[in-house]
Amino acid sequence: MRVRIGAAVAAALLAVTTAVAPAAGAAAGQSSRPSPGEPGAGDPYFPLAGNGGYDAVHYDLDLRYQPPTPAPAPLTGELDGVATITIVPTRHLTRFDLDLRGLEVESVAVRGRPAEFTREGDELIITPKTILPRGKAVDVVVTYGGATGRPTDIEGALYGWVTTRDGAMVASEPEGSMTWFPVNDHPTDKATYDVAVTVPEGLVAVGNGDLVGATTQDGRTTWSWSSREPMASYLVTASVGNYELRQTTTPDGLPLIDAIDRDLPPSATAGLAQTAEMIAFFEGRFGPYPFSSYGAIVDDDSVGYALETQTRPIYSRRATESTVAHELAHQWMGNSVSPARWQDIWLNEGWATYAEWLWAEHDGGPTAAARFDEVMAIPADNSFWQVVVADPGPLGLFAGAVYDRGAATLYALRSQIGADAFDRLSMEWPSRHADSTATTEDFQALAEKVSGQDLAEFFDVWVRTAGKPML
Structure with a gap:
């Protein structure tokens, strides 16, 4: 972290x-x-x-x-x-x-x-x-x-x-x-x-x-x-x-x-x-x-x-x-499944931050929905939204957006594909790539397989381009 x-x-x-x-x-x-x-x-x-x-x-x-x-x-x-x-x-x-x-x-x-x-x-x-x-x-x-x-x-x-x-x-x-x-x-x-x-x-x-x-x-x-x-x-x-x-x-x-x-x-x-x-x-x-x-x-x-x-x-x-x-x-997310390229670090930090949200909700703290809303409340002209999460650059590996926008991406993905498909994805991702490495493209492909949806536009908007996503 x-x-x-x-x-x-x-x-x-x-x-x-x-x-x-x-x-x-x-x-x-x-x-x-x-x-x-x-x-x-x-x-x-x-x-x-x-x-x-x-x-x-x-x-x-x-x-x-x-x-x-x-x-x-x-x-x-x-x-x-x-x-x-x-x-x-x-x-x-x-x-x-x-x-x-x-x-x-x-x-x-x-x-x-x-x-x-x-x-x-x-x-x-x-x-x-x-x-x-x-x-x-x-x-x-x-x-x-x-x-x-x-x-x-x-x-x-x-x-x-x-x-x-x-x-x-x-x-x-x-x-x-x-x-x-x-x-x-x-x-x-x-x-x-x-x-x-x-x-x-x-x-x-x-x-x-x-x-x-x-x-x-x-x-x-x-x-x-x-x-x-x-x-x-x-x-x-x-x-x-x-x-x-x-x-x-x-x-x-x-x-x-x-x-x-x-x-x-x-x-x-x-x-x-x-x-x-x-x-x-x-x-x-x-x-x-x-x-x-x-x-x-x-x-x-x-x-x-x-x-x-x-x-x-x-x-x-x-x-x-x-x-x-x-x-x-x-x-699970980063150690067992590690980034195949350092630009894929959001798959480490986004997942770990999202897991923080889940644990806090489980333990009586703010809900994951509330934490997502906090991220989305950041103004569109804030530099936070200018980080390309799936390619933040070597000096941006530990930028706040890699963590928080990464987590928000996962929350939004759950809304996009549905809770059941997302739960299967959460299990299959660390199982499929255990003790190995993977890329953003690998993650998108698995999300598409599990959900049966074409998610190219979703991933382009949330992790491959700068700018605040429109809900």
């Missing part, structure tokens, strides 16, 4: 899909002639994010982190890592890239043999000793490390491995994972993850998925986490802090693991109290919860927003009830 606190933006096993890099990827993938992979996945907003020529299917990250020394020393940590990445070439591969920003690379091995590597900007370019055969999995081992700071995205917002005084807040949307590990950093290349983080004894490192174990030796504790379901790289976290781990289960037996900063008052986490009820509520609308566990990370430091990191969203200083509902809904 990249709505920045106090910011102007807030005020207002998987192949790269044909929607991303269609020509180059398809042509190269069909050729038997050995060739290098592309330096990007071809996303129009972030052309060099991700890479071509292979699928990354698993990451095993072994990290060692030393947080900053006490103030007034600089807010800089030290991160050392060994990343073992299992890739499957989609062509006979002579060379390939990983995304990595800032950190130094000590060595690279491919298939157990040293490989040549160079750096160009945020690209780690790797040339193995021999050609990698198409379709045969190989392990790539990168040993790397360096100083951590407080990186920012193209809008100047903190993201990636954000160093804090007692650890780090790790929130990487849209392409900030490359600030802390070598990665194919685009949602179209989902993978499973094992992450082990060794930190000074007394600190806790929190990752995605299931807690495998924690072992302490020589004054340092290694926290090991495993994510069994495929995950987009921007949803990976390994946050470190002065956390208390609180482990419970829902009535249906789903593990809930919350990491709460010990310095926060009880009021900071009051919004988590209804998590189990929210899960059951959204399961009734979107289908079974898609992952093996859930929880939250609430830190007393701040990146200025909350983020739906898979299975374990991160919250800056406070987890409010509405934000908790929003991040939970993302587990």
Whole structure:
């Protein structure tokens, strides 16, 4: 939920899909002639994010982190890592890239043999000793490390491995994972993850998925986490802090693991109290919860927003009830079904905001109709209506209209196709594209199939053009 606190933006096993890099990827993938992979996945907003020529299917990250020394020393940590990445070439591969920003690379091995590597900007370019055969999995081992700071995205917002005084807040949307590990950093290349983080004894490192174990030796504790379901790289976290781990289960037996900063008052986490009820509520609308566990990370430091990191969203200083509902809904809409292009982010944020409306109505707050009316009461000459929701531009990914007009679009769609058809759509969308990615065109096609209506004009008016829709 990249709505920045106090910011102007807030005020207002998987192949790269044909929607991303269609020509180059398809042509190269069909050729038997050995060739290098592309330096990007071809996303129009972030052309060099991700890479071509292979699928990354698993990451095993072994990290060692030393947080900053006490103030007034600089807010800089030290991160050392060994990343073992299992890739499957989609062509006979002579060379390939990983995304990595800032950190130094000590060595690279491919298939157990040293490989040549160079750096160009945020690209780690790797040339193995021999050609990698198409379709045969190989392990790539990168040993790397360096100083951590407080990186920012193209809008100047903190993201990636954000160093804090007692650890780090790790929130990487849209392409900030490359600030802390070598990665194919685009949602179209989902993978499973094992992450082990060794930190000074007394600190806790929190990752995605299931807690495998924690072992302490020589004054340092290694926290090991495993994510069994495929995950987009921007949803990976390994946050470190002065956390208390609180482990419970829902009535249906789903593990809930919350990491709460010990310095926060009880009021900071009051919004988590209804998590189990929210899960059951959204399961009734979107289908079974898609992952093996859930929880939250609430830190007393701040990146200025909350983020739906898979299975374990991160919250800056406070987890409010509405934000908790929003991040939970993302587990279906955004995490299990992720955007095939960053311009499709309204399918994440519109759905999560609409889910907020549904939960508030269920819990005795304003109705979804009232929230829709609030959006439609915004004057037609307001800049809010000038954002093209299905193509907001790289600097408009987190514009208010992406969230609120996106939610209003879904409310209007329900009116257009009827409640029964919309309820079927709400279930079938996350089921059909589970653990994968999709586009606005995919969503329109499914809505048309479920409803039996031609919805081209509806989608053109609501998400593909600027201007206030006429009701």
